[in-house]
């Protein structure tokens with residue numbers, strides 16, 4: 593797909609990996625619909641990119657079905673077409689399944705903690721993927737959905753909720769590639785390892801030091817390295833139904 597003048601919707605686009613994606617695609621000539629629930633950051637980030645391209649921010653919580661449906665209608669009205677949806681918005685709420693001290697239960701992952709992560713990472717991606725595909729079909733455009741999975745999808749200590757959500761996202765990708773092919777829509781997932789963003793800066797210092805030592809590349813990834821992968825996937829029309837790993841060689 594040619595990026596020039598294509599319309600790309602990026603969820604969680606206001607900061608971190610999402611913003612790096614918006615910036616790189618804007619530099620390549622794409623028009624950007626930036627979706628994020630952080631209104632102040634959204635305004636700032638959209639304004640930063642407005643010198644580069646046509647950009648519009650939409651302050652939306654992607655877990656809300658009605659809001660997501662309305663947002664894709666507004667995007668169609670504003671841009672007249674949708675070519676790419678990048679399901680990037682995601683959250684972490686790590687914790688052990690069970691935490692015991694001397695045989696006594698002192699904490700456990702709450703249902704709220706489990707569901708909060710599933711709501712954004714799975715339900716949000718499902719809703720934006722569904723409405724995005726509908727908008728691509730309505731505007732008679734060939735399309736692409738990119739879902740942000742994670743290396744954690746293989747299963748990781750302290751990440752029951754997050755790992756399960758990222759496995760679900762990977763699985764939806766494969767299904768959508770098969771289901772949406774008749775509409776000339778591709779679906780691809782990217783599975784980053786550990787990337788230097790606010791999300792990972794919140795992790796305990798000791799845990800981060802251990803992770804960094806285990807990465808064969810000996811450093812965290814940069815958000816721009818994920819953005820570069822997104823650009824490559826958009827431009828190469830033969831990549832479909834696959835999970836692309838960008839993790840510096842780290843395995844769990």
Ligand SMILES: NC(=O)c1ccc[n+]([C@@H]2O[C@H](COP(=O)([O-])OP(=O)(O)OC[C@H]3O[C@@H](n4cnc5c(N)ncnc54)[C@H](O)[C@@H]3O)[C@@H](O)[C@H]2O)c1
Nearest residue numbers: 604608609628629653654680681682742784786787789791
């Ligand atoms: N940083 C990493 O190491 C890493 C590794 C693997 C995968 N990922 C995935 O990459 C994606 C981006 O991660 P990041 O590190 O840039 O995160 P981040 O926390 O820096 O940014 C996430 C963005 O998503 C937005 N967001 C969160 N919930 C939302 C909601 N309900 N509705 C709308 N917007 C919402 C936030 O406001 C924020 O702007 C996530 O899906 C994450 O799981 C990150």
